[in-house]
Amino acid sequence: MSIETPVSRRFARLSVSEPSLQVVTGRNGGQSKACGHLAQLSLYPRHGSSFRGRHVSYHHSIAIDSTRLALVSTSDHRHTPEVIDTVRFLQAVTASLELDEVFGAFNACLHEVFEHDGWEYQAPDDEFHLTGGRTAPHRIEYRLTLNGQALGVIRLMRGRRFSEDEQRYVEGLLALAAPAIQNALRFSRLVRQLDSDPLTGLGNRRALWIQGERWLAESLRHRHPLSLLVLDLDFFKAINDTHGHPVGDQVLCRVAQTLKATTRASDLCVRLGGDEFVVLLPETDLKAAKECAERIRRALSQQFVETPSGERIGIRTSVGAATLRPGMTLDALYQEADTALYAAKHSRDLPPASVARAGRRIGRSYTLGGLTACEA
Numbered sequence: 001m002s003i004e005t006p007v008s009r010r011f012a013r014l015s016v017s018e019p020s021l022q023v024v025t026g027r028n029g030g031q032s033k034a035c036g037h038l039a040q041l042s043l044y045p046r047h048g049s050s051f052r053g054r055h056v057s058y059h060h061s062i063a064i065d066s067t068r069l070a071l072v073s074t075s076d077h078r079h080t081p082e083v084i085d086t087v088r089f090l091q092a093v094t095a096s097l098e099l100d101e102v103f104g105a106f107n108a109c110l111h112e113v114f115e116h117d118g119w120e121y122q123a124p125d126d127e128f129h130l131t132g133g134r135t136a137p138h139r140i141e142y143r144l145t146l147n148g149q150a151l152g153v154i155r156l157m158r159g160r161r162f163s164e165d166e167q168r169y170v171e172g173l174l175a176l177a178a179p180a181i182q183n184a185l186r187f188s189r190l191v192r193q194l195d196s197d198p199l200t201g202l203g204n205r206r207a208l209w210i211q212g213e214r215w216l217a218e219s220l221r222h223r224h225p226l227s228l229l230v231l232d233l234d235f236f237k238a239i240n241d242t243h244g245h246p247v248g249d250q251v252l253c254r255v256a257q258t259l260k261a262t263t264r265a266s267d268l269c270v271r272l273g274g275d276e277f278v279v280l281l282p283e284t285d286l287k288a289a290k291e292c293a294e295r296i297r298r299a300l301s302q303q304f305v306e307t308p309s310g311e312r313i314g315i316r317t318s319v320g321a322a323t324l325r326p327g328m329t330l331d332a333l334y335q336e337a338d339t340a341l342y343a344a345k346h347s348r349d350l351p352p353a354s355v356a357r358a359g360r361r362i363g364r365s366y367t368l369g370g371l372t373a374c375e376a
């Protein structure tokens with residue numbers, strides 16, 4: 001009989017010919033002792049890293065047979081005080097590819113045998129940051145890597161100290177969970193890529209529709225306000241035509257930065273495409289949405305992008321705002337804000353055609369178009 005770990009076929013494969021069990025892969029880790037159906041495996045730290053020095057690097061992970069597993073440290077071969085149902089543990093941490101669910105399952109299993117108060121996970125470069133439970137004074141921290149890939153840092157906290165045996169126990173569980181964490185990290189990165197606009201780093205149309213549908217359902221159910229702004233830059237084509245696409249791209253990025261800086265962290269800013277942006281504002285009525293639109297418009301009008309020849313390009317935008325009413329769909333909310341935007345565009349004080357093409361010169365500055373927000 002051959003068992004492959006559900007999470008890490010690359011890392012370990014166990015061959016079981018009853019009653020003996022043998023690890024068939026593992027370059028520098030994994031000794032097994034046949035013990036009926038209970039396999040005891042030794043987990044080796046990667047060469048050069050300290051097993052207990054808070055920097056644990058497992059070269060591969062190991063899955064065991066279908067009963068229960070006792071993890072044994074290679075350092076002194078002392079048994080840890082607890083056992084865990086390995087299959088249930090692996091099933092729990094591999095049941096989802098969502099990082100928060102993987103860490104939720106990991107900590108729930110850990111908590112059954114090892115009472116900790118809280119935990120924290122920080123992905124490399126702080127890409128993702130998750131917490132659970134509550135903070136407490138005693139902490140252990142593990143910097144995880146798997147096959148050379150950094151997986152981030154996990155911290156466990158509680159009110160009393162962590163014993164040596166408990167630390168080894170956590171190390172063993174982390175070794176088992178590491179491939180699941182790696183898969184979830186890859187998945188989260190992929191989803192983030194799918195949901196973001198590569199030029200500006202803002203959300204994209206997909207993010208708007210996924211997050212927007214959720215917020216819309218919650219707002220309708222709890223009768224909370226939800227508003228949406230649609231922004232379209234004024235005379236952006238002239239910027240491209242006059243100064244080239246790279247300058248146009250810089251303008252789009254500056255708009256994205258300004259949107260992030262002038263809205264709440266809980267708002268969603270997306271670039272729909274071209275020079276069109278949407279800001280979705282939860283817990284915001286029309287009056288507050290108009291104030292937000294005006295704040296964005298004013299902040300953008302104070303921004304300049306410098307061209308390679310030293311000219312400064314001003315940024316002007318038109319904005320449409322709409323707020324959710326009972327029975328409305330997300331598409332209807334967007335259409336209403338878009339209609340308002342269209343009205344704003346067409347009521348603006350257009351500069352002469354020649355100026356519209358090249359921008360209006362103010363000293364060494366250009367300012368293009370310009371308009372105010374208006375609501376449906």
Ligand SMILES: Nc1nc2c(ncn2[C@@H]2O[C@H](COP(=O)(O)OP(=O)(O)OP(=O)(O)O)[C@@H](O)[C@H]2O)c(=O)[nH]1
Pocket residue numbers: 199232233234235236237238240244245246247248249252273274275345369
């Ligand atoms: N630099 C750059 N330009 C883009 C990108 N995507 C679309 N565009 C250009 O953005 C311009 C958008 O056109 P419009 O919205 O019609 O132009 P506009 O001059 O802003 O028109 P008004 O909204 O009426 O003021 C087009 O010239 C597109 O080629 C991009 O990723 N980078």
